[in-house]
Amino acid sequence: MAIESPAYLIAYFRSGPMQTNKNERLHYAYSRDGLHWYELNQNHAVWSTSIGEGILRDPFINKGKDGFWHLVFTIRPKGKFLGYAKSKDLITWQDEKAIEVMTNYHNVQNSWAPEFSYDPEKEDYLLYWASSVGEDMSHNKHYCCRTSDWNTFSETTLFFDPGFQTIDASIEQWNGTNYMFVKDESAVYDSKKRPQPIANKLAVSADLSGPYEVISDFITPAYTEGPEILKIENKQKWLLIYDYWKYGRFGIKESTNLVDWSDELDSTKYRFPYQIRHATVFPLGEDELFQLMNHFSLEAYYPTVFHSYVSLATHSSSGFMHNEFYMRSVSMWFKADTIVGTQVLYDEGGDKSGLGIRIKGGKLEAAVRSNGNQLTVSAESLETNKWYNVIVVFNEGNLNLYIDGKLAETNSFQSPFIENHPNPGGLGARFDTDAFGESAGKAIFNGIFRDCRIYTVPLQEEDVDYLFWTERR
Known part of the structure; x- marks a missing residue:
């Protein structure tokens, strides 16, 4: 009789280097080892949003306590809104809507790369994203709100401001500590900080709500963003997956403690779909995986x-x-x-x-x-x-x-x-x-x-x- 084996899904949108040839819809690929990812639906989109201009960037998916898969995503380059939908099977999505998360702030330039984490103490979800409040895009910080049902949301508050510009935060919870991987993009807008890399750092907190303390210098190479963590099932091992946005490719590092990271793995050790951009990675059951494979790749x-x-x-x-x-x-x-x-x-x-x-x-x-x-x-x-x-x-x-x-x-x-x-x-x-x-x-x-x-x-x-x-x- 078969023993349940690990299975993983990566969800992403597509574009070429430097935002060329954009395909801003939801795409899937699967893996059995977290390193080699094979595109479902022949790398065509598996779902398109009907919100606004139909843009879906920076997807984040996780299964809630209600048994639904919840999806949040960036819906436009500028504005106060985030996209949302939920699904029982990762195939058919429902309750699609735009969430106005920055309603109590003025001069909001953008709302980017949302993610959420379940808070077992409060029994709700902490939803967080990056926004720039001011005259231009040079003030990105992370804001947050809470929800228990994805219909009503608490008032938005400042979540993470380490004194430099940040986007693309992603939190991994392990053994009572919250590990936030986040992009420092100060050098994008502040010429005085160049040639400082545009890359990712690590911050930690004992409380999901913070405050978070930055404990590392840059942990990924220059011109990387969108850090995501994948815990390898049945092992004391995590993968840090990140997006070389300038070059149109991905990189991977490994760790056994979420703090000390290997050198970037040689590109012969992993595989990603063509033109994959800013992704979310998560485990799923074998029955769930084959339901997707039979729907999109059979x-x-x-x-x-x-x-x-x-x-x-x-x-x-x-x-x-x-x-x-x-x-x-x-x-x-x-x-x-x-x-x-x-x-x-x-x-x-x-x-x-x-x-x-x-x-x-x-x-x-x-x-x-x-x-x-x-x-x-x-x-x-x-x-x-x-x-x-x-x-x-x-x-x-x-x-x-x-x-x-x-x-x-x-x-x-x-x-x-x-x-x-x-x-x-x-x-x-x-x-x-x-x-x-x-x-x-x-x-x-x-x-x-x-x-x-x-x-x-x-x-x-x-x-x-x-x-x-x-x-x-």
Whole structure:
């Protein structure tokens, strides 16, 4: 039986370096280790706000004591309002509204990057954000208010003013101490402070409401903002994730105590979606994760039992089973009446580019092709009249073959993606020249299928284990 494994979600908006090519809507990616993040919905938005101009920046999501996921976000460059919505499943959002948080202040320039923390002593939420009160944007400090129901809010008060300009505060609560990670952006507006970095510092307090004392110099490199903390489940380990806003990329550091941080990890040690900006990270259950994956990244699903081959794609230059991909997972259950000869289970693309799964000589094999170059993996001999779960995962040049939840073989080549492929394709037969480079006959599978899935994400080892145990009959 499967053991619950850690799962994490990151929510973000998108833009290029220096605020170019902005896509200010909600996006998701998931991870099993907190380091490698794979975009859901092929890096397209998963939700758009109808508030105001439709801007959604700096999203922050956390689950409340009421069982709802609560989302707060920046809704415009200037103004007194923050955005809010709630959801039971992170898919459908309700009670969307703008909250006028700075109503008792005049000359408010902006309200940015809201977050909230639950206060167990007061049994409510402390909502905090950065605003500049004055003639321009050079007076950013953090303000706060409280709410227990997200309908009524206390009067806003000054929350954090360390004597320099701050934005992007994020609080991690641990063992009776509140750790605030916050951006010092004094050098943005005060030329006398240059070349001081524009980066993040750490402040602490025994009380969630403060006061907070800054206990560090800069703990992230120059031109970073949006610090977020992720506690790794079942370990005394935290990740500090931050946004290089000028360069359009992210960085990560590690700690075992939230105070002493490692050097920035080498970029080969982590992965983030393209053009990810100011994010929120949090754990969620495996059932919750797969609900999201099945909604946003399950490209095709055939749950019923079928005994004959099925055509899924005709000859075309684009579309389903034709478009290029750099991540793909194919999962299916099958039972073979015979294992002699060649029997094709999955056929996508051809001998130039594509992906295939087959039985040959009693063994299970999978292959991908990129620019005619073939990469193959195989598993041990099969038995007849026995159900098997096979999952094939292509992840930016790496090919994994799993059988019954266990990794059988892995292989890799230089090409990070599989190009467009116009060939027809489907399940249970060969529809054209296949990814193995063979074209003689249809190589029809002699047996039955069920629960065939095609994902646009590279399933991780924990995902494979989850699918095997939840679909096992």
